[in-house]
Amino acid sequence: MKAVKSVVIKEPNTLLIEERSVPEPAENQVRVKVRLAGICGSDSHIYRGHNPFAKYPRVIGHEFFGVIEKVGSDVDSKRVGERVSIDPVLSCGHCYPCSIGKPNVCETLEVLGVHTDGGFTEYVNVPAANAYTIPDSISDECAVTVEPYSIAANVTSHVHPTQDDVALVYGAGTIGLTCAQVLKGVYQVKTLIMVDRVAERLARAKDCGADIVIDNSQTPLPEQLKALGLRPTLVLDAACHPAILQEAILIASPAARVSIMGFSSEASAVTQQSITSKEISLFSSRLNAKKFPEVISWIESKKIDPTKILTHQFPFTEAQEAILTFEKDQKTCCKILLTF
Ligand code: NAI
Ligand code: MN
Ligand code: ZN
Numbered sequence: 001m002k003a004v005k006s007v008v009i010k011e012p013n014t015l016l017i018e019e020r021s022v023p024e025p026a027e028n029q030v031r032v033k034v035r036l037a038g039i040c041g042s043d044s045h046i047y048r049g050h051n052p053f054a055k056y057p058r059v060i061g062h063e064f065f066g067v068i069e070k071v072g073s074d075v076d077s078k079r080v081g082e083r084v085s086i087d088p089v090l091s092c093g094h095c096y097p098c099s100i101g102k103p104n105v106c107e108t109l110e111v112l113g114v115h116t117d118g119g120f121t122e123y124v125n126v127p128a129a130n131a132y133t134i135p136d137s138i139s140d141e142c143a144v145t146v147e148p149y150s151i152a153a154n155v156t157s158h159v160h161p162t163q164d165d166v167a168l169v170y171g172a173g174t175i176g177l178t179c180a181q182v183l184k185g186v187y188q189v190k191t192l193i194m195v196d197r198v199a200e201r202l203a204r205a206k207d208c209g210a211d212i213v214i215d216n217s218q219t220p221l222p223e224q225l226k227a228l229g230l231r232p233t234l235v236l237d238a239a240c241h242p243a244i245l246q247e248a249i250l251i252a253s254p255a256a257r258v259s260i261m262g263f264s265s266e267a268s269a270v271t272q273q274s275i276t277s278k279e280i281s282l283f284s285s286r287l288n289a290k291k292f293p294e295v296i297s298w299i300e301s302k303k304i305d306p307t308k309i310l311t312h313q314f315p316f317t318e319a320q321e322a323i324l325t326f327e328k329d330q331k332t333c334c335k336i337l338l339t340f
Helices: 041-048 146-159 174-186 199-207 221-228 244-251 272-276 292-300 316-328
Strands: 002-011 014-022 029-039 063-071 083-086 123-127 131-133 166-170 191-196 212-215 234-237 257-260 281-284 310-315 335-339
Touching (some): 002 316, 014 316, 029 083, 041 316, 063 146, 083 146, 146 174, 146 234, 146 257, 146 281, 146 292, 166 174, 166 244, 174 191, 174 292, 191 199, 212 221, 221 244, 234 244, 244 257, 244 272, 310 316, 316 335
Parallel strands (some): 166 191, 166 234, 310 335
Antiparallel strands (some): 002 014, 029 063, 029 123, 029 335, 063 083, 083 131
């Protein structure tokens, strides 16, 4: 047992730094001394009581990086001292989705920091298979962003972007920007259009590879695309308002691919005609299906650059202030890191 400090959401709107005990790692686990963790929308949603999967009390945090301090009996002791990023997706390995390579939608899916205690803590035990080795050439700050980029890796793996694509991404938050970097840096799409309502976020989108940025806060997007003579062949929705799906289908070229990533429980009104008449392919993407190695190789080969999305750091003991900053300041915030 080890007494360690953790960021605990006791119940909605109550965040405490609590001392808890971490047991010895089980046979297939490693104990990670956390160095950095990233704040994500879902951490704020659990804090506010808006996440349907969360149970309380909960140690939040599903984006974290650290060093292996101790290993369970079935794990190679040479791993002690390894720098690792943790894939928060816990899956059974034998259900139907797991059997076809989609552990991200396992029948008994659990996500560290959501369904079970996560990474906003000084030490945490995780399955050894979820702790991915980080090469020395990748900094701690970049290593902690593997999880958000794994979201982009997953959605792009479904839609197979090509160099002929005119891609459009709704939303220039963390998810939209990671998608932008992957579309441009990895797949080299011909044209990348990013759409948001916040000028500062569109500036960051340009920095992340957008060829064209569009502010749709005043003039509707379809009108602006028409004026520019653009018909996207690939559309990703990283803004996730339920009304976007129909618009995405309407602005898309015939034979385009469209992917949603949102979790709204409100209905999206779409017509069959708008989809079938253009034979639009519809996709969705949740979390990541073992995409960590791919993302790590992209960072290593500099195809993507996490430093472009990092904006703030707070000590973990100021997690509450960090989350408030994240919620309030859309203009200057992108990825906020907690230090341990
Ligand atoms: P964020 O709130 O930082 O970014 C969303 C951006 O969309 C904001 O910049 C906002 O100004 C913009 N936006 C909102 N409505 C818009 C509209 N109608 N047109 C254009 N832009 C609009 O959020 P973040 O962290 O980037 O996440 C984005 C979404 O992705 C969230 O809904 C989240 O739930 C979802 N998500 C899905 C995951 C998955 O695996 N499917 C994983 C992580 C997040
Ligand atoms: Mn996240
Ligand atoms: Zn499974």
